[in-house]
Amino acid sequence: MEDIRAGIIKALEQALYRAREAGEIGFEQIPAITLEVPREKQHGDFATNIAMVMAREARQAPRLLAEKLVACFEREGTWVKEIQVAGPGFINLTLDHRWLYPLLPVVQLADTGYGGSRVGAGKRVQVEFVSANPTGLLHMGNARGAALGDTLANLLKMAGFSVEKEFYINDTGNQIENFARSLEARYLQLLGREVSFPEEGYHGEDLVETMQGLIDQAGDKYLRMDPGLRRELLVKYALTEKIRAIRDTLERFGVFYDVWFSEQTLHDSGAVQETLEELQKNGYVYEHEGALWFKGTAFGEEKDEVLVRSNGVPTYYAADIAYHKNKFDRGFDWVINIWGADHHGHVSRMKNAVQALGYEPDELSVILMQLVRLFQGGEIVRMSKRTGQYITLEELMGEVGKDAARFFFVMRSADSHLDFDLDLAKSESAENPVYYVQYAHARICSILRTARDAGHQVPRVAAGDCDFSVLADPSELALMRKIADLPDEVIRAVTQLEPHRIARYALDLAALFHSFYTNCRVLTGEPSLRNARLLLVDDSRIVLRNVLNWLGLTAPERM
């Protein structure tokens, strides 16, 4: 695919040089030639706007220029069958459809590796996502982040990057203080003491359960303890419990991390302090009213930010800067964070700090994802019956299952608000896009089973030996073309940080397969046609399965 593209571009360049030698066109340098895939099929397999781009410098009308270029174009070795000028000056290229056939054995051979590339070879990338507060349960926003982050990590791996997935545990700070007081209140209440619950505390039912669990294990022994020590021990117990619960839920959601990173360790190791000193050394820190401030205004921010409060306690910002320093010091070439849109103000602040420490801010990417709203029966679903809080990921999986949940979250662009339709996700029918894609896979497996039972194997063909010219139906060519596009799609999804493209790809591919299935009978009596189609079907299976796996969905053989 890439070779073919590069070959055509080279041939176009040579045509331009030839035209110049013949005195037909004048130019200094050829601008970068891009080949796009036209929306309209009639416009061929590729199109280029090079004549329009060069029109001004060459002082010629785009169409005229295009015609001269076409006249000098040599097709030799490019698969180009037709080349013509169209519209305001486009050059449309139609390929001999035989260019697709060598792909068929390639997919078969690559198998689980098909769709991969080496654009990220030698580069280490870290994806940090979810990083939910360990004070409660995972909600819809966390779930969206989990689906996006995990899929993105899978795609990065396919693109050749070395990838690490990380969960940052916010296990210190004000919220933990608050968590401690909430736990203490629940603990005391469960043991019959009349204590009021902190106004700003964590009201979720899950804290009651957590403390009941502790009481079942350890009884009332914390009752007579010094309150400070008691809170410390309650938090320690609850954090372990909560983090385990979060990890369990994520694993059931199909998300596994390489590293669980504790914020507390940054304080304990002195990393926060070192980071502050470095910032100070670089001249970005000053003292004011007893607090230490970061000069955000030096980077065009509206105001400066507190790093260390006047009571001596570092802010979350200070810890987060230390955390990002730590990431870069671990040698990552690219650091990707997935945050809720409510943290957007933090993005430029973080990049500023990264720069202030002498790192390259462009090596930090942040994907901001917009809010998730749940819909059922056309109404917004806000509260969870069980916890009185927002619906949890656990409950969502119980309602619609892992596959539907993951697909729905990853199907939309991160920066669009996501309306999650519970009824649609639950429906086991045609209108559910998840089943549509999975059904295509199951259908393929069924065809292959039937073929095997009849004694027909998928042919194994060497790459050089593949005349599949019997595959010429438009639906067959469209399907092959889509399969050919996969590596490019992955690269695009990764470089644009848009994993939702792959969900669209899965839907498109499934549609093309269903269409092919309707138009072309696979198990025919004609052996060469049957063999060619069996290979195409098996390749479709491979591609669908790969894509479903990257999205974190199962690829069922029956359903």
Place this chain on the structure above:
RNA sequence: GCGCCCGUAGCUCAGUGGAUAGAGCACUGGUCUCCGGAACCAGGUGCGCAGGUUCGAUUCCUGCCGGGCGCACCA
């Protein structure tokens, strides 16, 4: 007030500066003697408004309108 995201078909959303802007759902009609009907095919006066840049703008820039979210010695 300042900042970020969004505004595309009845609904939910895709869309790489390009030619006739797409998909799913919903609705209507049709296809199938056979490999899985959870399928396929057909049916559409839609890019919030106004400027600007460009040969060309849904896409880039500015302003406005509408929706969401931020703007703590919270995280």
